[in-house]
Amino acid sequence: MTAAGTPERAGVSLSGLVVLAALAAAVATLIIVAVGGHRPASLAQQVQQIAAGLHCPICKDLPVADSPAPLAQQMRQEIVQKLRAGESADQIRAGFVAAYGDSVLMSPPRQGVAGTVYYLPLLVLAAGLITAFTLLRRWLRARPHDPPGAGSPQLSQRQRHAVARAISRLREEEPG
């Protein structure tokens, strides 16, 4: 414990306090933005949100939210009643799934046979990549390690002289 150490430590703790204060201010700002920025959805918005995720059972590719069918209207009414009764969106969705099955969801869960629709393309891609990699590796292994220049034909001394003579003759014949 030295005399010089005290102000140093005091300086460190002061800067630490400043950092802490800045962090606290940032967290407070985030909380205010998170709480104040997202007002709770109105009943109509909640109904719209849930109905948009449900498939109208008697329509073709139409969510309950957009369907004019009487059954879809009754489903929307049912959602209103359940929300007023205090059920959560997940509970309401689960209720419809219990009665109609997963097909009532606009995005059915990626499980079982239906899941293969999502994962099959990825599996095919993975199989293709593995096959390509295996074939490429096999091809590279099968190819002999050629020394540099091995691709050019081997010439005898006599042939090299003949080629050199031909080249010099051609150069002499070139104009200029």
Added chain:
Amino acid sequence: MRQRTARRRAQLLAGVVAAVAVIVAFLVTGLGRDPSVIASPLVGRAAPNFTLAQLNGPPVTLSRLRGQVVVINFWASWCAECHVEQEALDRAWQQFQDSGVVVIGVNFEDTTGAARSYVRTADVRYPVVEDPASHTALAYGLRGVPETFVVNQSGRIVAHVIGAVSASALASEINSALIASAR
């Protein structure tokens, strides 16, 4: 070397055959299904309870009928197929009433006046209830009318028929429920 090549070819051929077999199996399974038949997730589960006002009589509560086989038929006066199956439902009511079987007609997306008029004209003898907000219809995953559910004595749904039910099919389902509960 030749043996190795032959083995590779055989493996490749086996792979292709296996892939084709899988695709064919998928196609055969899919094409063999009747697209109009939608398996109800409710079959095998407890029938959703309801208390609904009867057109001509006191309210009907399903849970109070526990211990009896119950036929729940969703119908509407404007539904032509419902008229077609009326005879089958009447026959089931007459034939199995003494065996403790109850038939309940649940009126769907209809007016009370039209429903009453139909019940009077068609001389429907079994209890007919109204489901004004379609709450019960939605709980049963109804897609349209007619649809018929058979509930066993334990309160579980054992059969679901979409479209007009025939007398023989309905009798068969009721008999199965009665026999199963007698065991």
